[in-house]
Amino acid sequence: MSPYSFKKVFGVSVSQRELFEHVAKPLVDDLIHGKNGLLFTYGVTGSGKTFTMTGSPGQGGLLPRSLDMIFNSIGSFQAKRYVFKTDDKNGMDVQSEVDALLERQRRENSLSAPKTLQKLDPEIADMIMQEEAFKAEGVDEDCSYSIFVSYIEIYNNYIYDLLEETQEDAIKPKWNGGGTPVRQNTEFIPPQSKILREDQNHNMYVAGCMEVEIKSAEEAFQVFWRGQKKRKVANTRLNRESSRSHSVFIIKLAQAPLDADGDNVLQDKNQVTVSQLCLVDLAGSERTGRTGAEGTRIREAGNINQSLLNLRTCIEILRENQMCGTNKMVPYRDSKITHLFKNYFDGEGRVRMVVCVNPNAGDYEETLLVMRFAEMTQEVEVARPADRPICGFTPGRRYRNQAFKEELSRKLEERGGPIDRGNSCTRYNLPPLPSCELTDPHDDITLPRLIEALQNRHRVRQMMIEDYNKAANMMKSMLQELDNNLISRDNFIQEQNGKLTEKYKIIQNNKAEIERLEKKNKMQEHKIDILQKTAKIYEDDKRSLQQELETRDQRLQRELSEKRRMEQRMHGVVSDTQLKWEKECERRVNAMQLEMQNKLWVKDEKLKQLKAIVTESKTPGRPDPPLREERLPTKRSASPSPLPTTTPVRPLHRRSRSAGGEKWVDHKPTSSMDLGTVLQPVIPNAIQVSAPSEKALSKCDKYVLTHQEIASDGEIQTKLIKGDVIKTRGGGQAVQFTDIETLKQELATVRKRKSSEGAPANGDQKDGAWTDVETRCAVAVEMKAGSNMGPGYEHHGITKRRKP
Template identity: 45%
Template sequence: MKSARSKPLTSARKPLSRTRFNNNNNMQSKDPVQVFCRLRPMQFPTESSCMRVISDTTIAITPPESATNFRTATSKEIQTVFTRVFQSDISQREVFNTVALPLVANLIQGKNGLLFTYGITGSGKTFTMTGDQQESGIMPRCVDVVFNSISNYQAKKFVFKPDRLNGFDVQSETDAMLDRQKGLNSGLMTPRNVRIRTRKVDSDSDSNPTFLRSADESQVIQVDPDNVYSVFVTYVEIYNNSVYDLLDEEDIRAKTLQSKIVREDGSKNMYVHSVTEVEVKTTEEAFEVFQRGQRKRRVAHTALNAESSRSHSVFTIRLVQAPLDCDGEHVIQDKRVVCISQLSLVDLAGSERTNRTKNTGQRLREAGNINNSLMTLRSCMEILRENQTNGTSKIVPYRDSKVTHMFKNYFDGEGQVRMIVCVNPRTDDYDETIHVMKFSEMTQEVQVARAAGTKLDLGFTPGRRFANKIFREARSRLEKERPEAADLEIDLGLVYSLGGPFPEMEVADPHNDEIITNLIHFLEQRINKRNALSVDLYGKQTDFRKMFLKMEEENTNLKVENASLKAYHSQQARKVSALQGHVDKAEAQIDSLLDKLNNANDRIRGLQQELQDKDMALKQGMIDKQRVKQKYNNKIQAETEKMNRELEMRMRSEHEHLQNQIKETEDKIRTAKKILTEESGFGSVSSEQGGSVPVISKEAGDSKTGKVHERIDHRSRRDRIPVANSRYRRSQSADRWVDHRPGAIVPVETILQPLMRRRRSVTRLQSPREITNGASRYCLVAQQQDSEGALETKLYKGDIVPTSGGGAQVLFNDVERLKQMSPTNSRKRSGTWFAQSNSEQCYTTIFDSKKPRV
């Protein structure tokens, strides 16, 4: 069909974008959040009420004596003002017409809307939102009005297809038909005759109803007949601050719901990612989808309600509409002209106190999450009010809860917000109800920017759908009557004609003025009609010329714009090519660096493995070395202890033997002295007269017989010289001693001390260098107490001889014993000290640089 009345498509290039609030532009008008109050009927006649309705907008609340703060609070009644107060005998229809019907009208006009019910547990929120079998609630009535209005203008199924990014794609008739066939083959398009179990529902309690209902077709809203419409519904719940899809078929098969993520689309609108959107064509289908999700919603028994909602439910109706083309036949295949509006119906779970509900375990955790989400909603409202009242710019904590995060756009001016506060007037619920009233008063002070619609005017002729329908019907009738008219191109414009043919003018009588009069009258009509057509033609020509000039001007502007865009495009293409070159070079460098990194990592792993192997071998060697060292140390210690015991036993036996010899010698000396004194008188000669003094000296005894040879020396003291041992002849000035005193030595302070002119004292030997460092003699000093209790000091002396292995050995060749005896002893002696030096069995200790051995 060719239409001569269609307007130029100049506005079709207008981009689709939502109108937002901008401080730099003109201030948008704002509307307060409308809050409605609905009173629940008293369940039992014996219950007392603490509320009184003063007017259609005001409620008076009187604090009962059972209130928590009754003594501290004033006994005056508290008045709360609402947009509208619904008394307990109000009908569901009136509540819907007052609250939800304007939101449905905005939905059809392309505007968003949010409606949520708020109140304590058992106040009738779910009944207000859903209803029962006798009286439908807000949600079913919204669906009824939507389908009553668009029933004659719905698009075929799958023409609009969700793109999983909160938008919709427009498919052609062929693609939509293929998707419908796939749906029929998979059973998704099969009509369902679901028999839903009917049960009695208390209309005054929060419940989870399942019932059969019939659609209400009485209410209709005017729609644009030149658009096509499709309805999509989603149903989610917010449980323990997690979002779950109640319509997910995969979750039904898995018997567990998977939590979803709340994201932001390209237009800064919040949505639930990968949520199931079901396209419905009738009210029955929509309500069936709602019941399918309602059966999975979480409810539980509490002390205040037999079936209390344990989660926040969000049922969203999304209306997708797009205009028809200029002929009024097909949907425009352009995603930008699609208008998407949604109405979110939120049934909030009731706030509750655990001391009244007696919740424990899982119910207690659910109650905590419910109260936290409601507290976050209150906090957001308070901060919004403070920012609007005081002009502050505090950050609103939308992300603290999934409820406020999902509906952030509504409070930022993307739709109209309304709230129904459900109240139980019982005195027992006063403490919870008063908090609800305070929140409702504060919410009414929040201003929300009035959002504009998102529908585009493409400049097409209004009424083209019906005009095209009439034209097709007329053409079909014409084709039935005249088949040859099927190939005719018909223009619906104005048909220019001067009228019918000339009348017959047979002049039989020259005096017949009637023919001339009729001819004059006919010509005058043709002239008048011709003048009218000329005026109309001139007007159309003028209009056409203006339209042509306007189109030419637009064409010129478009050419200039096209040229600038081409230049910009070529410039961007050059930049893109340059950036592509840089990207390729960077990728090549990245690949090279990755290869180097991989090689370095391989080398590092190889070195680490080699290091680990060497560490293992080193640790094993150290373990073996420690084991061998411990073995030899144990062996050396055992041998040392054994030799010490043997040495001590030998020295003790030698000591006893020498003591016996000394006693025998002393007895012999006394006897000889006595004899000499008595017979020869040698004992009377004193040394002062310079005479000779007999000296009794002992010589080395026989080692075999154990006897000691005695000799009397009559020489003078001046002539006496000490007996020297030929084995120790050496220059004393050349000797360098190592005085080894391992322990604390008690000073004896006596005259008879060992003579070591050049000595170096040490307390501990750690290496052979401490012995061989310029020293040739070694002396080991030890002290002990003998059997008589006298202090005995032993000096083990020896020569230091270097070994071939770089170490040193000590050849012990002398043991000197110094004993200090008490002068009060029964045995009288000529001196207080007795020095004895004899040659005992020598021991050789060999010091090596690695380990000592005996």
């Protein structure tokens, strides 16, 4: 076995007295002086933890010896019962002597008072020998003390009160057909688990736990034994009575200073000091394979091992925080045993642990783990609790009050000495009798002196009788008055008892209402926790949305400022564009005027030709002129040119001036139709696309869109929409349209008009001759020409109408 070092090692033959003197006695001293203490017994199953804590008849363990030492120290300084009263919030209230008396009478007369505890077995009651008794030193004799005990167990990580009375739930009686009801067997309600709460001083306590005020060590041990019978134990392969739960016996000492006179307890709750000593008998760690546990026992063993593991984890983290300077969170809440004693590990009291070791070879591995953990716990330093505040009165008030009472009794005794010594005379002494010896029958001195003395004694006796009668009458009147007072007091006490009974019923109703409200409060607290979490989530969402809104507002402000700058730039661009388009409109108006003049000139030329034809037709014997194609000029010069005398020759197609070295984007949709004409719009050095793209526009500086639509006469009309490609500030391209060129194809049919009159009789006219003016004029010339701002062509369509 590896070596382990401990502060104190006790052998097999150590006595309970020696163990108590080294381990528990300092904790009891701290308890009496207002400081908290915690004592563990730790070890594997069957190592003797319960025996160390409880002991056996004649060999009391740590618990009964601690109780005996407490009452040996404060026995003569205890307050009367119910002077100190728990407030159900881990605190103490102080009642006056009268309120405590009424409380005792109410509880004694109440039908719901707890049953008298049964008398203990003499062997168990006499667990501590008189010669082994201990007594604390330095007890404050100017304080009144009261002891409260409670006993709980932690079973399957649930807390149960071992002192709580098991209540019966009687089922409604059934009638057997006769006149008496038959009651069924009663059912026992299992005890309800308790919850842990935190008081106003941030100390953990078991809410709703029963606390019993005791006045002697025998009564305290009797209460302990009553709860010990309810503790969960089971028979396992390793131990016949194995503890299946952690038991905690809590001894709470309430002390308060006496008043300035040293008679009564000071009625100030702030001066009450409450200290407690917790004696914990931990369940033993065990492996289920060795114990042969099944079913419920496996669950119990798992919960025991888990709680002990959490205790080790808390101790290890405390040790790491103290030695390494870290600030890790200690998981006290993972187990009830560590959560209950969280304040002790944080420095609210002294903590001691008794490690019980079984030398059995089968427990070797588990014993190693226990000793390793116990050695590690020695390195954890727990801060010592602070001393309780002093009340501020001078010491020795109780002794001074006792001395004053003794002095007053002595003075009264001296003042009324004859009564105290059994003499009947209180204020007067009878005069002594003179000498009664007669030596001479004629002695006239002795007899008169004797007679005078007897008369004086008689007078004194009469006065004594009168005083006695007066005192007797006074005593009778006082006794009568006392009887009347007692009768009135009895009536008052009965009346107060009735009122107390009513108040007690009201208190019971209030307690039931308080329990209901506490349950409701728990539910509301749970809802509040949920609402707080929901509110926190909403606040986080609100905060994130506000940040997003602020970001968007900033972005919007930037966009607005950018928009204003863009508007300013666009105003300049619009003004420039407006000036440009004004010039362009003026140019187009001039071009349109020129085009209209050309049209008028063409009409004039047509009329002249028509006139010439009409004139020629009137000349006899002249044949019709042959059909010819004519090229009409597209622009009108300053002065009209003379008519050509010969047949005009059609000139070659001339390209537009815009078809220079620029690079074009030829956008021709897929829905465009091929008209099959000879002349087509040809754009050299162009990128043909079916849909515009930024990549194509970035490579060119001109743009043309081919658009086809149906004209009013049913023919297909083609429009070439042209524009310039310009670069934008954002690095993209934009198209600014500058011109639209329209291409239209028309067909003119020549129909022969049959003339019923005026036909030549000689019949020498040929088929291809023009017979009349209508036939000769059936020549239509149409021209659509674009501007000179891009690629284009001039397209003329001439159709001859012949005779059939």
